[in-house]
Structures are given as C-alpha cells and as structure tokens.
Amino acid sequence: xxxxxxxxxxxxxxxxxxxxxxxxxxxxxxxxxxxxxxxxxxxxxxxxxxxxxxxxxxxxxxxxxxxxxxxxxxxxxxxxxxxxxxxxxxxxxxxxxxxxxxxxxxxxxxxxx
Amino acid sequence: xxxxxxxxxxxxxxxxxxxxxxxxxxxxxxxxxxxxxxxxxxxxxxxxxxxxxxxxxxxxxxxxxxxxxxxxxxxxxxxxxxxxxxxxxxxxxxxxxxxxxxxxxxxxxxx
Numbered sequence: 435x436x437x438x439x440x441x442x443x444x445x446x447x448x449x450x451x452x453x454x455x456x457x458x459x460x461x462x463x464x465x466x467x468x469x470x471x472x473x474x475x476x477x478x479x480x481x482x483x484x485x486x487x488x489x490x491x492x493x494x495x496x497x498x499x500x501x502x503x504x505x506x507x508x509x510x511x512x513x514x515x516x517x518x519x520x521x522x523x524x525x526x527x528x529x530x531x532x533x534x535x536x537x538x539x540x541x542x543x544x545x546x547x
Numbered sequence: 548x549x550x551x552x553x554x555x556x557x558x559x560x561x562x563x564x565x566x567x568x569x570x571x572x573x574x575x576x577x578x579x580x581x582x583x584x585x586x587x588x589x590x591x592x593x594x595x596x597x598x599x600x601x602x603x604x605x606x607x608x609x610x611x612x613x614x615x616x617x618x619x620x621x622x623x624x625x626x627x628x629x630x631x632x633x634x635x636x637x638x639x640x641x642x643x644x645x646x647x648x649x650x651x652x653x654x655x656x657x658x
Contacts, residue, residue: 476648538590
C-alpha cells in the first residue's frame with residue numbers, strides 16, 4: 435500500500451508568480467483534500483476533491499484552484515502569489531464515507547519572496 | 548464556523564510525569580481526530596474517536612471524547628522524550644467535509 439506523496443518538497447517563488455503543487459493519493463482512496471499550514475498554526479482547509487469535482491472549499495480566494503485526475507491524484511494551483519502564501523501545503527487523502535480519516539503527505543514548503 | 552481550541556499551547560514536562568491536553572470545539576460534531584506532528588514533518592494519525600464516550604489508548608497516550616461537553620482529552624502517562632512533538636485535534640462538522648484543526652499543543656519532554 436503506497437502512502438500519500440507530494441512534490442516538490444520545497445519551493446521558492448517570488449510575489450506575483452504562479453505555482454503548481456502535486457499530490458498522489460494513497461492507494462484505494464478516492465478523495466483528496468488540501469490544507470495550508472502557516473508557521474505555528476494548525477492546518478487550514480483549502481478545498482477537497484472527490485471524483486474529479488470540487489467537493490467543498492474553505493475560506494480561500496479564487497486564485498487557489500485545484501484539479502483531481504482519474505487516478506485520484508491532484509494538483510493545487512496558486513496564482514498571483516502573495517507573501518502570506520508562504521506556508522506548508524499538505525495534501526491528505528481519504529476514502530469518502532469511511533470515517534474520513536485523513537492520511538497526510540509530507541507536504542510542500544512554499545516560500546514566497 | 549467551527550472553532551477548535553486547545554490548551555495548553557505549550558507544555559514542558561519532565562520525563563515520568565503525567566499530563567492532559569484539552570481540546571474544546573464550538574459546534575456539534577460526532578467525531579474527533581488526534582494527530583501528531585514532528586518539526587518539519589507531516590501529520591501522523593494517532594486516534595480516531597467516533598462516538599460519545601469513546602476512549603482509545605496507544606502506549607503512553609490515551610484519548611477520550613465527550614460530545615455533549617464538546618471536549619476531548621489526550622492524556623500522557625509517564626512521559627518519555629520520544630513524545631516530544633506538536634499535537635493537534637481535528638473536528639469535522641456534522642455537515643461538511645472539512646476538518647477544523649486546533650492551534651496545536653507543543654509538547655517538550657525534558658529528561
């Protein structure tokens with residue numbers, strides 16, 4: 435059973451640029467959620483994808499967008515990067531309807547300069 | 548919006564001592580999850596509590612859930628250095644699919 439994998443592990447961008455983060459979900463899971471974790475804070479929900487459709491969204495602006503592919507892998511895209519976007523971005527996979535326990539990847543540390 | 552509060556935020560304790568971390572949440576939920584995070588690492592699932600009165604134990608950690616009081620506790624027994632980490636509770640609302648996380652409790656166990 436493969437776990438949740440994310441790439442890249444670290445990324446440095448400048449303000450105004452665009453970034454794409456990638457996530458492969460755990461085998462057998464059909465749902466992917468993305469969370470943003472600022473330094474010293476708990477993770478905050480960005481959005482969730484189920485069967486390639488957005489299935490819930492947190493309080494993040496439209497410049498945060500995502501995709502889920504038929505193999506359940508996912509991308510998080512952030513346009514017009516701002517300094518406050520600097521954070522650890524965590525992908526979590528789960529099987530909808532099975533107590534929805536989240537299995538997290540190791541995260542992508544994004545720094546915006 | 549569901550609010551999740553943990554206390555204490557920081558906890559320094561000696562090896563061998565016992566302590567409890569508290570997690571309060573603001574609206575109805577029937578489940579609660581505890582996670583551990585080591586510095587620079589991802590979140591590792593510790594406990595899944597699925598009903599009122601649920602109690603789970605793993606090694607020196609024991610978690611409980613009181614849905615009526617909207618309170619969960621994570622009790623540490625005879626702490627050891629390896630337990631040093633940040634602990635988060637996470638609560639999904641009754642309707643909705645996002646997890647609301649607490650701010651975390653940073654635990655340092657001193658030899």
